[in-house]
Amino acid sequence: MKPPLLLIGKGTDDNGGVAEFGRFVHRLRCRLEHIAADVCGAFLDRTEPTLSASISSLIARGHHRVVVQPLVLSGNDSPLAGLPAALALEQERHPTLMYDYGRPIGPDSRVLALLAERLADAEAEIPRLSAVTAATAAPAAAVDRSDTAIVLVGAGAADPAANADVHRVSRLLWETHASGYLTVETAYVSARPGVPGGLERCRRLGAKRVIVLPYHVFADGELERIWAQAMAYAAGHEGLDIRCAEAIGDCEGLADAVIERYEDALTLELAAHREIVR
Template structure:
């Protein structure tokens, strides 16, 4: 390990490299600050260290300047570099102690009291985690779906909804909302179709950080939607919606099940299993699999595979949870393929979506988490082992 000469040291900058800050660009902030120090030949005066979570996730990315005792919220390169010269705009200062006097921006400093007394009547919470969409309509679908589930959820539970990315609140804010309402137990339930990077790494990272910050709080983690009988009922409902008779024979029709795609082998394997099971439940020429990104076959390759089976009709069946950019792309693809393959009758079905039957799955996942029978707890254990062996930096 390096041992720096600290004889001329005057300042020590602690740069948060916790999961939330890393997801918000802390690696860039770290490099920008260090570059500014080098450019100004201040290496012997200013020392920098990466830290784990500093407990101010809402202010990501966080940098702490000692011995001045100033906490900064850094959202862009200009602010990052200005820290080196101590010329940071006041609105980016979270908290500061100067000359023995505490200075604070009252609207910025408020957060969770580590030693607060829980007085609420509800002390257990369920936190549903949606993926999040760049299109707000997709995020509204998540919130509405959770609202529709409320009558089926134990009224003694605090219920909150958050998102992995692209929308607010994020997971740390969701956890904070639960704790601020008095939760001593937080059951985190992912609203995610397949078990891949988000459910194996990103959500566990947030939970593990929360456990360090709040050791007195019990956290459990539910499993993803995965392969469940209701999944196939929902898919068949989407076919019925386009007047497809699921009980009839369709010797000239192929179903093309289209997923988002993943680099995770387990997720891809599960997707193929879903295609195969659906194929066994329908009397069609074939059920083929395709992916809109990352994995193959691509959607066009999937169309061509249907043609190889001798299909004269193809139903594009998107396996997406929410509306958004991908569904817009599906519409354009359908029009393009119809022109390119005029011999095919191509129909685009509605996406999987937040069908009422999905409530059954998520309520089951919640019950498993609360009873300590969720496979999600194994995911937390696997994540800890992964971090020990490889480390972890969260980049969306």
């Protein structure tokens, strides 16, 4: 039997985000049941199930080696910066516990493809994603992609390296899926430039339409802030068609990416074991 996969999410007060995390854990459980790998989820803070409770449950079921997979898009993601210390504390509580880390989910080709899918959904005039409701909006004029800009929005952090990672994703998205658009700008929820700053830059570059694309795994409070800021900017710039895309969300593509990281962690564990045996 392979070691269990423990998915770690950001604690959130958003019930929708918690429910989506739970659905994704269930999806992974169904995907990995053929290799008899146990799958469970935990949040680092604010939300149940807690990391401590999930580790205790795994130990009680006879698991002493775990693959820990943070559901984050960057290795510098500040909300989970306390995970190593929390795991060290769990090792003090459970001396037999050993764990391997799965690498961050993004950016890679799978994640970029998922972002491109969310971008296409927003571009396809889905009413729920429009910055103004379909009932009050005038019929949208045809806008060429060369007049459409993208604002990729990351969480933002005090760590410049984490913010630079989001810039890198913007460039990779441009190179791989969005070269026909006017530009791909970068913005952050908790750093500069913010969402309004990213939108203003697109407007000054001559964009007729801007698609706000969250660089987030699941819907949460941050996603609501992104949409609210985009809609507030849209209210003051009626001539600019602003649309808001969804987060990556619970989907098969995300599951594929996580399973790949789980298998990579197992491969590294096996290689390390062979080295020790030598």
